[in-house]
Amino acid sequence: MAATHVLPRPKAYDDTFWKPITLWLTTTDHKLIGIMYMVTGVLSFVIGGIFALVIRLQLSQPNLKVVDPETYNQLISAHGVTMIFFFVTIFLTGIANYMVPIMIGARDMAFPRVNLLGFWLVPVSIILYYSGFFTGGALNAGWTGYAPLTEKAYQSHSLGVDFWAMSIIVWAISGIMASTNFLTTIVALRAPGMKLTRLPLFVWAQISTSILLLVVGAPLAAAMILVEFDRQLGTQFFTTQGRPVLYQHLFWFFGHPEVYIMILPGFGMISEIIPVFARKPIFGYMSMVAALFGIVFLSMTVWAHHMFTVGMNTYVEGFFMLMTMLIAVPTGIKFFNWIATAWWGSIEFTVPMKFVFGFLATFLIGGITGVYLASVPVDTQLHQSYYVVAHLHYVLFGGSVFTIFAGIYYWFPKITGRLLNRTLGEWNFWTLFIGFNGTFLIMHTLGLEGMPRRIATYTNEAWAATNLIITMSSFLIAFSVLLFLINVVRSWNGGEIAGDDPWQANTLEWATTSPPPPYNFERVPPVRSFMPLRDLRESGELEAETQPTPVPTHA
Amino acid sequence: MRVTLRAALWTFGLVLAALLVSSCGIGGLSPIFPTPVSPNGKDIYDTYIGISVPAIIIFIGVEASLLWVVIKYRRSRLPAGYVPPQIHGNNRLEIAWTIAPLIVVLSIVVYSFAELQKDFQPVSASNYTIVVSGHQFGWNYTYPEGFTIHSEGTLAGDVTPFVVPTHRLIRLEFQGTDVIHSWWVPAISGKTDAVPGYDNFSWLKIDTVGKWRGECAELCGVGHATMQIIVQSMDEAAFNSWVYQQRAAQNTAGSPSPS
Numbered sequence: 173m174a175a176t177h178v179l180p181r182p183k184a185y186d187d188t189f190w191k192p193i194t195l196w197l198t199t200t201d202h203k204l205i206g207i208m209y210m211v212t213g214v215l216s217f218v219i220g221g222i223f224a225l226v227i228r229l230q231l232s233q234p235n236l237k238v239v240d241p242e243t244y245n246q247l248i249s250a251h252g253v254t255m256i257f258f259f260v261t262i263f264l265t266g267i268a269n270y271m272v273p274i275m276i277g278a279r280d281m282a283f284p285r286v287n288l289l290g291f292w293l294v295p296v297s298i299i300l301y302y303s304g305f306f307t308g309g310a311l312n313a314g315w316t317g318y319a320p321l322t323e324k325a326y327q328s329h330s331l332g333v334d335f336w337a338m339s340i341i342v343w344a345i346s347g348i349m350a351s352t353n354f355l356t357t358i359v360a361l362r363a364p365g366m367k368l369t370r371l372p373l374f375v376w377a378q379i380s381t382s383i384l385l386l387v388v389g390a391p392l393a394a395a396m397i398l399v400e401f402d403r404q405l406g407t408q409f410f411t412t413q414g415r416p417v418l419y420q421h422l423f424w425f426f427g428h429p430e431v432y433i434m435i436l437p438g439f440g441m442i443s444e445i446i447p448v449f450a451r452k453p454i455f456g457y458m459s460m461v462a463a464l465f466g467i468v469f470l471s472m473t474v475w476a477h478h479m480f481t482v483g484m485n486t487y488v489e490g491f492f493m494l495m496t497m498l499i500a501v502p503t504g505i506k507f508f509n510w511i512a513t514a515w516w517g518s519i520e521f522t523v524p525m526k527f528v529f530g531f532l533a534t535f536l537i538g539g540i541t542g543v544y545l546a547s548v549p550v551d552t553q554l555h556q557s558y559y560v561v562a563h564l565h566y567v568l569f570g571g572s573v574f575t576i577f578a579g580i581y582y583w584f585p586k587i588t589g590r591l592l593n594r595t596l597g598e599w600n601f602w603t604l605f606i607g608f609n610g611t612f613l614i615m616h617t618l619g620l621e622g623m624p625r626r627i628a629t630y631t632n633e634a635w636a637a638t639n640l641i642i643t644m645s646s647f648l649i650a651f652s653v654l655l656f657l658i659n660v661v662r663s664w665n666g667g668e669i670a671g672d673d674p675w676q677a678n679t680l681e682w683a684t685t686s687p688p689p690p691y692n693f694e695r696v697p698p699v700r701s702f703m704p705l706r707d708l709r710e711s712g713e714l715e716a717e718t719q720p721t722p723v724p725t726h727a
Numbered sequence: 728m729r730v731t732l733r734a735a736l737w738t739f740g741l742v743l744a745a746l747l748v749s750s751c752g753i754g755g756l757s758p759i760f761p762t763p764v765s766p767n768g769k770d771i772y773d774t775y776i777g778i779s780v781p782a783i784i785i786f787i788g789v790e791a792s793l794l795w796v797v798i799k800y801r802r803s804r805l806p807a808g809y810v811p812p813q814i815h816g817n818n819r820l821e822i823a824w825t826i827a828p829l830i831v832v833l834s835i836v837v838y839s840f841a842e843l844q845k846d847f848q849p850v851s852a853s854n855y856t857i858v859v860s861g862h863q864f865g866w867n868y869t870y871p872e873g874f875t876i877h878s879e880g881t882l883a884g885d886v887t888p889f890v891v892p893t894h895r896l897i898r899l900e901f902q903g904t905d906v907i908h909s910w911w912v913p914a915i916s917g918k919t920d921a922v923p924g925y926d927n928f929s930w931l932k933i934d935t936v937g938k939w940r941g942e943c944a945e946l947c948g949v950g951h952a953t954m955q956i957i958v959q960s961m962d963e964a965a966f967n968s969w970v971y972q973q974r975a976a977q978n979t980a981g982s983p984s985p986s
Contacts, residue, residue, distance in 0.1 A: 456816035483927035547839035552917020622913035627952035
């Protein structure tokens, strides 16, 4: 046994970002595809953020004319579509694409070429959407695109809605491909010993997410196809003469589960990161998994809570209110289990852990305001107001974006082989935390005072001061994201070398090199619990595992 | 030193958050909704306050336990060599924090549903129905006396007021003629959508003389922000003379635009 022998680093997979373009274009390696998903997501985040800053400038004072109302409507729509479809969902697909096969000890996804096609549909979808801007104006009816405002009678001047509908159809197909691939991979390609009860919770979260997207992606595409029929073939599904509310049912049957598609992988990351930095196993593994599936089921039965003002039967409204409130229960279980995991722990507040606690502190507010919104009578006041905008940013920004940052700071060393700079990371966290709360906390009161969302401007002087504070805070968020981007570029080029396992983590991705070789593992380590790496570390087998074995043994 | 500074930052941030959230919950510093003038708005207001009681307790409880974890269990404050207990779960605890939130949300559901049945059923006790019709970009109010007030949208904040009599239960019937609009005056009650294809209902009953502002709450096109609403209430005598004037004006001018 040559103790000094070091594995040679595979040449094409070194830790630099700049690889031959032909490799990027043709690779079926889930890790490179994952990186491309994530880079696409971060670029979309920047673009969507720029839209948001223009929106905030427009609203910073009453009666401003930074942009005209038509442009404003296009900007709010593009902000929503970009952030939801092209940033959060895409980024999370990317991080799962990278991590899920390694975490279950597989060599790649089950269908590498479907993975390749699924990814390249994403830029197609994005380009389709933005093409709208060059054909007389992109979608201007909000990211939800309610009919009949999207119908030809009210939109004849542009093709923006058509490009949006096409874009979403392509996006849905891509999402269905990715979901099928994840489910097959997790069912079929687990390493020996990796029973379902030993799956990392991030993988369980990805199973739940994939089931959701598989179920609701098709109705979304169907809704978009019907919109296109109305616009181009003269049908009357959602027109003023048709049934506009039917569109809302179809859209929200996708739209509400989409919220969970954007948060469940984040829940998974939180469940991975807390045990590592608290040095305690996750509290209540089985109830965490059960809660995930409770959320999956319930999230498909709550869609009409977005429609409490359209005039439904009160018993139907009561049903959707009940189901919506019930979601608080599995979410609560997860929340309490996370706190219990950290309780009595020995917590190291690294940057990822800071983002985890930032998430817990802010997501709670989003959860509680969600209960107000679920109550039908109260919702008739809060619906379509800035209260809802504040609520959805607490769950999507305080929720998804904080978990995404936690995930990036946690897994960046694995992906690039280098640690993100800690000082910049601390600045990133604190400016984001303060900027985020400064932006969205007082936004609740604007909604309570009667400011509707999606208005291009307002005359009410009473809203001026609050809006100005919000705009200033939103630029603090932009500054924070700038720090993050600087950190990523600097650290990727010359950050501190991470080593295989900088955090003393629990799961298999840290058992291989950073970045992992194309085949992920020289030899897949034995899996004896849901914390296989920790088992190896504690039983002293770890040193032997990282050494190359002359004759690979196939267990 | 660094650690205490950060703990202070956390405390400061969370206390501030608690203050802000509780103040908009109780209705102290920041307003909840504007003080409602119609009974259905008042009931919504009360429901909001009712939900706030468990919401604030849970908010403070959970944030406090997070703060406790952050302060108490950070590694730098623990004795060197502290090994955390390796607990994998506790069935009793897990059942407890499944059942407890379940009871809380179910009571909120029952409470809200009672209010829903009380104020959101179609009213039959009213013999005075005003038809509110939304279009791009403005509102038409058709009175049972047979005249229509056209309130076209403007950003100047001086739209034609929607005049209602005090002390009378008024049924509102909402119609949409092009895209979906939503009629919302927060000081009166919640919003109701004006959807093309079917009629929606709401009601109001105002006992004080005054003016209240509202806006269209459903994105309806470039003029969305201009679809402002002013509701003005008049006592019976003033309202009757106002009705008389409107009928006289519309009889001489003819019906301006059928809609």
